Amino acid sequence: MADNAGTRDLPKRMSRSIFDVMEIDTRLLGMIGAFIVICVVFDVWTGGRFLTPRNLFNLTIQTVSVAIMATGMVFVIVTRHIDLSVGSLLATCSAVMAVIQTIIMPKWIGVEFGNPIIAPVAILAGLAVGAIIGAFHGWLVGYLTIPAFIVTLGGLFVWRNVAWHLTDGQTQGPLDPYFKMLGGIDGTLGETGSWLLGVVAILFTIYLMISARRNKISHSFPVKPIWAEFAIGAIFVAAILGFVWTLNSYDVPVGRIKRLFEARGEVLPEGYSEGYGVPYSVIILIIVATVMTVVAQRTRLGRYIFATGGNPEAAALSGINTRLLTVKIFAIIGVLCALSAVVASARLNFHSNDIGTLDELRVIAAAVIGGTALSGGVGTIYGAILGALIMQSLQSGMAMVGVDAPYQNIVVGVVLVIAVYVDIVYRKRTGD
Known part of the structure; x- marks a missing residue:
């Protein structure tokens, strides 16, 4: 019985240690999880x-x-x-x-x-x-x-x-x-400008992570393992690129694009489209x-x-x-x-x-x-x-x-x- 109890407790201790090693705020994870649940529930409820x-x-x-x-x-x-x-x-x-x-x-x-x-x-x-x-x-x-x-x-x-x-x-x-x-x-920035912004944001994020790590080392503070730094960096990069891709995916109405082309004295090419961007x-x-x-x-x-x-x-x-x-x-x-x-x-x-x-x-x-x-x-x-x-x-x-x-206000109050x-x-x- 004692061995079984120890085995049951092991996953919980491991999960906590991983969060501690990566210095991840578990409360933030909970909020992100709640946001994802809200999005999925309403997406199903509204038929996508x-x-x-x-x-x-x-x-x-x-x-x-x-x-x-x-x-x-x-x-x-x-x-x-x-x-x-x-x-x-x-x-x-x-x-x-x-x-x-x-x-x-x-x-x-x-x-x-x-x-x-x-x-x-x-x-x-x-x-x-x-x-x-x-x-x-x-x-x-x-x-x-x-x-x-x-x-x-x-x-x-x-x-x-x-x-x-x-x-x-x-x-x-x-x-x-x-x-x-x-x-x-x-x-909006448009598609090209939004991707450039995404690249700048990624480079800035990487710079901040490297700077923070060097600062800790210089003051003899403990630092995260390299694999943890790469994992967190990958999450940030994926989030930035996903955000930009989502906003770029919302296309400007064809009628509006046509009016912009006509204002410049140009003809809208057939099949042309562009996204709003950030x-x-x-x-x-x-x-x-x-x-x-x-x-x-x-x-x-x-x-x-x-x-x-x-x-x-x-x-x-x-x-x-x-x-x-x-x-x-x-x-x-x-x-x-x-x-x-x-x-x-x-x-x-x-x-x-x-x-x-x-x-x-x-x-x-x-x-x-x-x-x-x-x-x-x-x-x-x-x-x-x-x-x-x-x-x-x-x-x-x-x-x-x-x-x-x-x-709606009742629900917000309860939340x-x-x-x-x-x-x-x-x-x-x-x-x-």
Whole structure:
């Protein structure tokens, strides 16, 4: 009996040791597994329509706006705060940018609609507004010691109605054509550009892995076996190539290609086709994710954020200016809200009063589902993005099978509660 028990326990010990050797986050594996299950279930349920290139392309661009804000929400929650105003702040930034494009620049200043200068001016103004409002929230929380829940709850009401006032309650659009390119389907790299991006991403990934290994060796830290490095590298390469191939597989409608050829004075060759490729909005998300990850893992600001979240009192006693840190964190999420406003309004090609509605709940849910602990001190950027993708997959899948919006929100709420419970159980068992 003792021998049999030992034999039964052996596979479990081996699987754990493999994950330890390869330094793979088992919680991340669980999230990826959940995402795969969701995709397979809805693909079967919809008769193979969920995993088509067209739907995956749409799923990708629909996830970007919430995912961008979720990366900033990680920093906020890690420091034991919360931000309930992100959806309303997005609306205010969107309203500012829309008014600049449709009223101020063309009517007050006389810059013709479609001028290349309009989009940059509008975006810079939106980013500035987001940073100022976010920093103001941080000042109220950090220096006046008003709880973040109250400050941002007030912001939820204030900025939603400021957005309404800026536009007199009217939908603003159409937006500048150059601005519109940042929304997704109207601005992509094309097939060739997407493959080049994939190659650059692979080379950058390999460089990061080699650099990290050399850094560990130089500091006499233990490193993974070479086979483990190659295995993980192969997984990353396969994921990047698969992602690019999927987006390239969604073909541009023939009628649209024909119009583009006619605009150039050319004739569309018979049988010609081309794919959309990687949207510019996804590139924005990739840049944001990279920058936020570097900030979290490689900078003094990131170390201060996680140290403060782990033990605020000890962080203050060690010399960290936690008040100024709070201002910086809320300014960061303010900028990210403005960037999300760019993507969201550009995808719709107009600003509407309901833009960003309930996004605050989706953003918080994405961060929590992605493993950010509400108790503070723990969270990852890639986890938040994956959490946003899981939520959007659920909502898109339910919409495709005809589930009404109220029931979709019920399911998302249940999933959020289950995710928090699973996270609690996981941390208790792993001792985190």
